[in-house]
Amino acid sequence: xxxxxxxxxxxxxxxxxQWLLLIGLLTLFLALRLPGLGRFVTTDEALWLRRSANFYLxxxxxxxxxxxxxxxxxxxxxxxxxxxxxxxxxQYAQVGEPAVHDGELLRLMENRGVNPMEVLAAAxxxxxxxxxxxxxACWPYARRLLGTxxxxxxxxxxxxxPFTIAHQxxxxxxxxxxxxxxxxxxxxADHLREGRSSSLIVSGVAAGLAWLTKTPSWFLLxxxxxxxxxxxxxxxxxxxxxxxxxxxxxxxxxxxxxxLFLLFPAMWAAPVDVLGQMGRxxxxxxxxxxxxxxxxxxxxxxxxxxxxxxxxFYPLSYLWRSTPLTxxxxxxxxxAILRAGKKERGPAIANVAVISAFAILFVxxxxxxxxxxxxxxxxxxPALLLVAGWGFAQFAERVKFFRKPRWRGxxxxxxxxxxxxxxxxxxxxxxxxxxxxLLGGSRKAPEVMMIGWGEGLDQAASYxxxxxxxxxxxxxxxYSTSFNLLFNAEAGDIPVELQLGAEELETLLAKEYxxxxxxxxxxxxxxxxxxxxxxxxxxxxxxxxxxxxxxxYHLGGDGE
Numbered sequence: 001x002x003x004x005x006x007x008x009x010x011x012x013x014x015x016x017x018q019w020l021l022l023i024g025l026l027t028l029f030l031a032l033r034l035p036g037l038g039r040f041v042t043t044d045e046a047l048w049l050r051r052s053a054n055f056y057l058x059x060x061x062x063x064x065x066x067x068x069x070x071x072x073x074x075x076x077x078x079x080x081x082x083x084x085x086x087x088x089x090x091q092y093a094q095v096g097e098p099a100v101h102d103g104e105l106l107r108l109m110e111n112r113g114v115n116p117m118e119v120l121a122a123a124x125x126x127x128x129x130x131x132x133x134x135x136x137a138c139w140p141y142a143r144r145l146l147g148t149x150x151x152x153x154x155x156x157x158x159x160x161x162p163f164t165i166a167h168q169x170x171x172x173x174x175x176x177x178x179x180x181x182x183x184x185x186x187x188x189a190d191h192l193r194e195g196r197s198s199s200l201i202v203s204g205v206a207a208g209l210a211w212l213t214k215t216p217s218w219f220l221l222x223x224x225x226x227x228x229x230x231x232x233x234x235x236x237x238x239x240x241x242x243x244x245x246x247x248x249x250x251x252x253x254x255x256x257x258x259x260l261f262l263l264f265p266a267m268w269a270a271p272v273d274v275l276g277q278m279g280r281x282x283x284x285x286x287x288x289x290x291x292x293x294x295x296x297x298x299x300x301x302x303x304x305x306x307x308x309x310x311x312x313f314y315p316l317s318y319l320w321r322s323t324p325l326t327x328x329x330x331x332x333x334x335x336a337i338l339r340a341g342k343k344e345r346g347p348a349i350a351n352v353a354v355i356s357a358f359a360i361l362f363v364x365x366x367x368x369x370x371x372x373x374x375x376x377x378x379x380x381x382p383a384l385l386l387v388a389g390w391g392f393a394q395f396a397e398r399v400k401f402f403r404k405p406r407w408r409g410x411x412x413x414x415x416x417x418x419x420x421x422x423x424x425x426x427x428x429x430x431x432x433x434x435x436x437x438l439l440g441g442s443r444k445a446p447e448v449m450m451i452g453w454g455e456g457l458d459q460a461a462s463y464x465x466x467x468x469x470x471x472x473x474x475x476x477x478x479y480s481t482s483f484n485l486l487f488n489a490e491a492g493d494i495p496v497e498l499q500l501g502a503e504e505l506e507t508l509l510a511k512e513y514x515x516x517x518x519x520x521x522x523x524x525x526x527x528x529x530x531x532x533x534x535x536x537x538x539x540x541x542x543x544x545x546x547x548x549x550x551x552x553y554h555l556g557g558d559g560e
Contacts, residue, residue, distance in 0.1 A: 029159040033128045036429035038121035040458035046481035048171045052081020060093035068266035071281030075212040084122035089114045102481045116485045123171045131168045134179035141186035145351040154389025160420040163321040166431035173214045178378040180210035192231045204252045208259025215282040295450040295522040314363045317374040323423040329388025336394035359383040430455040433544045442545040452518040456542035456549035461486035474512035500526040514553045
């Protein structure tokens, strides 16, 4: 199948123009992700920093079995974290402690004069570069599958999408999963169309990196097999192609497994045990074993099981996390497909169908699990943004105004990217605080979505550093492990429980300061603590996009 999709009206014709376009897209991508990497901490990043420390120590000592720090398994993030320790705190290889705990790591770093936020920012920097490399690698495949103009628009939307930006700036797994899975699908589809061996190798490498990141990436196995079967059915008259086609998923899988083995040191020591633990963890997560109270659509679900309304969680979350421009792009893509006659339904539309099917089926796959968070749908989002970009490109080709002169098509690209940028830029550095204004934006989101993942705790920590008597022993905080990285002290923890025991409640109320987070009053955790604070005026409040994210209460200590 050598027929190619149209390159799109007003596409750059010269190689230097395409390189200039790609450099511009990469510049946008990095410009929204690199600044402010040391500003705040999301909830899980303290955990991944600690795992990275343990991983770095294990690698330094060649204790390969001890490199297995998580069933996710989160290896790419831990390699980035290890690189950050080697860069900022190389002495940790000599002074670190095996299986260190959060408080122990914080004390050790403080005693050595190392700011943990510098290490975290360095790890984030490494991962942004990894995302940038995956972003670049997607370009040739997106261009061949969808056309140059559509690829530029789609990748531009990805570069400037607030939700995608937010997660690609973190020492975490879901943003990485999105980058690797998109690259794997695009390269695999390109191989099936063009037969390039290099595309198959790239797809296998990306799949291996995805498997190293998080267990939902194993969705690629049935999806790629299904895509191969579909391609084989379409080409059933080409017997020679049929024979070679069945080798494709085998070669792809072997390349992915090779990457998994090479970059996962624990596999060198005990591969069967490692894979078994990963499998058990994946099943436990799907059954909600590791979930907690979840707020969704105005209701609290104590065990995280959304029951009969679970099926709308991801579609509704997607709409809330999308921009108006993305929604418009999707409508334009649907309009273009419906208007296309039989003669126009060529390879480009087939490729759009493949990319859309990946996104939709992945969301369906994730919906089977009881544990649900909006970030779990991230691998679907860049794929849908590519389809939205294709929708805008089709609009430009079908509307006479944009055909001539040539600058009008280029102007459409600039307008689309400028409007997408206008959605993302105002939320810096808290890109996670963006919610679709078509649905009511940040004003209405708390009625539906569980808001906040650590944004604003940095401002509370900065405020408390200047307050007399604000020491770790005299305060307790929600998300305390993240807060402590910012405050450089070991504040007490407020448990993720619906109710506290009498002794726990009395201990917290005897603190000098309590740092309460938006999640708490959304989920009612712990409700009896919130009841005690009701009616008290917070000494300090952090607002982001018009919402209260953090309340700092000054209780005076000793229960006063």
